[in-house]
Amino acid sequence: MEQNEEKTEKQQETKGVEEYSQNSIWKSKCGKEIDSRLVQYMGSLAISLICLVFCVYQLTAGEDSSVYISIITMILGVYMPSPTFKKQGRR
Numbered sequence: 001m002e003q004n005e006e007k008t009e010k011q012q013e014t015k016g017v018e019e020y021s022q023n024s025i026w027k028s029k030c031g032k033e034i035d036s037r038l039v040q041y042m043g044s045l046a047i048s049l050i051c052l053v054f055c056v057y058q059l060t061a062g063e064d065s066s067v068y069i070s071i072i073t074m075i076l077g078v079y080m081p082s083p084t085f086k087k088q089g090r091r
Contacts, residue, residue: 048075 026034052075055068 048078051075 024036026036026039028034051071055071055075058068059065
């Protein structure tokens with residue numbers, strides 16, 4: 001009886017994953033299937049890299065550094081993971 005319940009739960013989980021992945025697929029005019037999450041991530045990464053290169057160039061050109069350092073810090077903050085602290089057990 002428990003095995004049947006486990007199989008049913010696994011089938012429902014698999015069905016949910018399949019539905020989620022089908023919702024995130026874009027079909028192009030040439031018949032290719034593209035994951036929309038990947039396209040959005042790569043687009044934002046490309047824009048961030050362009051801004052990063054521009055800011056570094058402006059810093060080396062001797063422009064006002066406070067604006068460009070702030071933009072570089074913001075871009076790095078978006079892509080770097082947040083720090084986490086390990087919980088220690090009480091002794």
